[in-house]
Amino acid sequence: MSPVSRQIVEQLKRIEEEEDVRILYACESGSRAWGFPSKDSDYDVRFIYIRPVEWYLSIFEKRDVIERPISDKLDINGWDLKKALRLFLKSNPPLLEWLQSPIPYMENGPVAGLIRGIAPRAFSPSSCMHHYLHMAKGNYREYLQGERVKIKKYFYVLRPILACAWIETYGGMPPIEFLTLVDALVPNGSELKGVILDLLARKMAGDELDYEPRIERINEFLEEKLAYYERAVLGIKPGMGGQEHRLDELFREALQVTWGTSRTGG
Incomplete structure (x- = not known):
């Protein structure tokens, strides 16, 4: 692992601690992943995270992104898994690009792989x-x-x-x-x-x-x-769609695999 990659992983682990989340997948996006970085290009780090079960059991809408100010050429931000899955249903190209990035930094658990498996059927x-x-x-x-x-x-x-x-x-x-x-x-x-x-x-x-x-x-x-x-x-045809039920299952499975039962419920 390069010194920069090590620094990025350290920053991601710090975000997990500070935000009480688990990062399921993190990768490079932007010009470095596309294959034409400049010598002064930022590292565009994008990630998908999941919060504890009780965070989702609320009547209030909550912020579903985590962003950090650009520092030392590191541009780091991520999406909550529920947000990512909703955008996936719309065949969101940035998310689909993240999932095939040639520069992954973290992949914890089966979620990213499961989404990749559904992607051809959900693609629009x-x-x-x-x-x-x-x-x-x-x-x-x-x-x-x-x-x-x-x-x-x-x-x-x-x-x-x-x-x-x-x-x-x-x-x-x-x-x-x-x-x-x-x-x-x-x-x-x-x-x-x-x-x-x-x-x-x-x-x-x-x-x-x-x-x-x-x-x-x-x-x-x-x-x-x-x-x-x-x-x-x-x-151009819109695509097949119709993956809502599978994504609901995937979200629940991710919660169970990551956190087990709700920490408030014992």
Whole structure:
């Protein structure tokens, strides 16, 4: 385990003690998990936690997230399991990405594995494509118009556009790693792939990638695909759904496995 990973696990264990929770799963999200971190990138740590049984037996709505201020490049926050499962029913892409992160920090108990097992049946191509298209449109509009653009933001439009292409082509949740998407969906030997890989190599080498003249070949590709997926998303199927009962069972099982009987009830 690297020194940073050890520090992250220590912080997660501290959160467990301070908040009286158990962390079921924790991972890296963001640019490090996607495969294009900068040398100064934060560690975007996301986790799913569960509280004791009695916390859920209340007539009051309670805060269902835990957040910590960014410190020493550590950006750590998490969702209560009930919140995570509700979002899972909506095929929430950030949560689905967490579950397949290539950089896990903690996985305690069977919950994360059980959710992964249900994911293909609960996946909504329509919901996820809408999410990625919205992300791509927003980042393109904000960062990549004009003669000079913020070069590193190309990755934050390319990745969601390629995610749309994956959903259209394969009908499932896109892989989290950017290079996997590029290899699968951008033709080998094409000018576009060469330009993307050159840009990725620069970013991985630690180049600043600040404002530079826009890259016409990538802009042409993005404008074409943004227009295409605006139309295509209307014909994408919503998915099967219908996993509510199984998720209720999973939540109760997680409570039992983690805490046993309620501590107030003996």
